[in-house]
Amino acid sequence: MGQSKSVRTEVLIVGGGTAGCVAAIAAAEEGAKVILVENDTALGGVATRGGIHRYYYGSPGGLQEEIDRRTAEAAAKFGGKTKGFHPDAKRVVLAALCREKGIMFYLDSVVYEVIKEGEKVAGVRALTPAGRLEISAGVTIDSTGNAHLVRMAGGRLRYGRGLDGVYHNYSFIPRRVLDGEIGYDNLDAGWVDPYDPWDVSRAFIRGREWVREGYAEGAHYFAVSSMLGVREGGLIEGDVTITLEDYIEDRPSPEVICRSYSHLDNHGFDTGNESEFSQLWIAVMGLFVKGLWCDIPYGALLPAGIGNLLVAGRALSVDRDVGMGVRMQKDMHKVGEAAGVAAAMSIRTGSAPRELDRSGLQKRLVERSVLEGEELQRTHGRNLRFKRGGLAGVELGKENAASHAEQLAHYFGTDERWKAVWLLGSSAEAEQERQVAVLLESKLYEGTPEARFCAAITLAMLEREEAVPYLMERIATRDKNKLSNHPKCVPFWIASFVLLRMLKSTAGVSQAAAALKEQPGAVHSTFLLDYLSAVCPVLSAGERAEAAGAVQMWLSSGELGMDYRMHGDRPESLGWSLELRAAALLASLTGEQGGVTGWAASAAADPRGYVRNAAARLLPWSEVGMPDKEEAAPFLGEFDIAVIGAGTAEVICAAALGRQGRRVVLIADGSALMTEVTRSRVTYFKGLDESAGGGAYELIDLLRQEGAWNGEQLEPVLVQLAADRLLQNAGVSVLYEARCLEEQNAEGRSLVEIAYKNGRGLVAAGRIIGQADRAGVMGQAVPGTLTAVLIGSGSLGETADCRWMEWSHNGNVLALRIRPSYYPDEVYLDIRWPLEAAEEGDTGELLVLPAVEKLRNLGVIPDSAALAYIADEPWPEGLCAAPGTSGTEPEENFWIARQISAGLDDAVIG
């Protein structure tokens, strides 16, 4: 399929996202020849393509300052108000910077294989729109966010939380205008296993359902992100790992490359399923929003046992709890910049990344303002420093915690209580422990409720049983006091079970069992189950029977977990997790694994990959199989027919075949269906040829039901929902973000080899319809028409005029036109460039800003019009007539209808 080509570069960046773009620009600035490969059709990753266009925490400095300045300038020219930064302004600036620095970038291209020489990464294999590409490189940077390259190279990763392997919630984000401001809904859509292609596909569909349900009143939704907002994937095992202690105490690292600043932004509200530390920090202490500084050491970018590979982005080598904080965009920019500089230095000096002179790297990073010089001299952490430096002029720290226990305990009554608890509770020496315990015992019954509870926490951290009576009293009185008002902080009586668990005390078993019987709701139930699971091995027979009875009763009590709400107050049942956890506990309490086979069987058949993963961890004796994440090309299923492509014709064809009772899979290279409409914005649709078969009318009905068609124009976001439903109704499976690599015939059936972000997979099908090669994709020398969405006041639609106007730009004759959209306050700006004007690696997006300026200067669009969105792909080649065509009915008038007919024809042949 397509041609096969080889190229060589000095530095190769895989993943043109948050960290990867900055890595590429930095490496090029440092003199290296750079190639960048990105799966999406535009650069920027989570920020520009995932819809998260605002900074949250993070540390300043480095190249990002220039990127942000230029993004703000471009946004001002685009017009309008944006919440945060303008994602498409940033997209354009990143593309412009890459062009200016001479970086060769391949968009819409996926890396599916790593080429190794011994332990070293020597290059990769990628699938681009023009065919296969083998890239060999001196140094490679894995900036895929999920360490996909490290996995492909056989490196070790840690996946998700310890209990059940679940990652933070993912988001799937729509963009909209509300009160005149361009923004987004950062909704948490549930959970996903980013390494399981079927689970990723399911997550797209589920995410879109949430989008529609969550439409804010009065808002105008104009796009949905092109990629899932995956917050967390695997974390690499690197030469150096940032531990929790390093993080909280802000321990100086001798090989620091930049600093990070954030809070431990754990998106799970089921904190009782998280690590002991998370429970303590977030639920007991209420410290969810506490900002912390941390050194990022160079060794955290080096995957253990693999040479010539650096990791930039959120998959760094950190403890899982730390990963909740070390991932914000600003910090990832800086990690990317450091990785780019290191890679270029490695090429220049001829030393492998692992052998690189750390002080030389640090010096350069200081010169680039990625790192402040004084950080290299730092001997103490910033996080645990008290506001006034301590009492009586003494700097209180871990080393003198025992001798200043009295002073430290004074802080239990202040908002700096957590520092004192940490310093006292984590002091390890036997002598210190005794001293501290004496102090705390005397404090237990003095002071405010908060101070007393802090004393109990400290005792629990030191594993001192003296805390137990006090904790039992909190439980007996159902003490509702809390250490913070944050919704993730739990009342003392629930927090007491966390502390009893740390103390390995069985004193609260009867109370936990009684509380479970009262149906305390999903979130509190996680803490009670966690406590009982932890103490289960040491329970007496009587205690086991009591606990088992309560768990059994609780499990049979109807709809579990329906009161669980995610960030944004979106309900998503936690029932699956509660059931699995309780079933595993029940089996341990009774010693009868057979009693939970029902739950095991339903978990094994669950369509959600993350649920199957969780079941495999929680019910390891059962038949639930954990997917083999390291398998080179997993088998993805057997079908009668595989339809390749996600255009309107393919969607209609797949639906018609599915309705005939065939097992059909549709293989879509992006995240959307009916791509002419949803990704390219061909939206004129006046009707169907009368001869078109009945299947097409189901689509029309669905479009009407969704409100996706006003008789003339299609509304792309809603069209996507109608297309999802069409295929679901027809029983068609859809594999998103999957490209066809190769087709082989074997024993009367075809095997389609698929390339996706995570590597390769195999689909078997009796017959294949469609072809993988596509025309008119970005990043290639093709003629095209790129559409941008402009929004303004209600009368903006009146400015639409479908006539093409000639536009002379950089010595080329291009064409522009404004045409109407579904909404009266929105128009489309089409920019067409002919083949002669296209360069290899051309991105039509660079034409958008000058085109908007030109039309504004001519008065064709009013000053109030603002660029909201640049389409994901140029229009399919051949659709757009030459400039000079006039009239109010553009030539795409019947395009969708023709595609529908073509799809039905294919289905008849199929």
Ligand SMILES: Cc1cc2nc3c(=O)[nH]c(=O)nc-3n(C[C@H](O)[C@H](O)[C@H](O)COP(=O)(O)OP(=O)(O)OC[C@H]3O[C@@H](n4cnc5c(N)ncnc54)[C@H](O)[C@@H]3O)c2cc1C
């Ligand atoms: C929903 C959500 C909300 C967030 N909110 C905020 C916030 O408000 N503020 C903030 O500062 N941070 C926020 N974050 C965190 C931050 O945005 C991310 O942690 C950060 O952007 C990750 O950067 P990255 O470079 O590691 O990954 P990405 O930006 O995801 O980049 C990875 C890139 O690699 C590409 N890729 C992957 N595999 C391949 C392959 N095989 N071949 C080619 N390309 C590939 C992907 O397409 C992608 O473009 C949020 C994150 C999410 C998901």
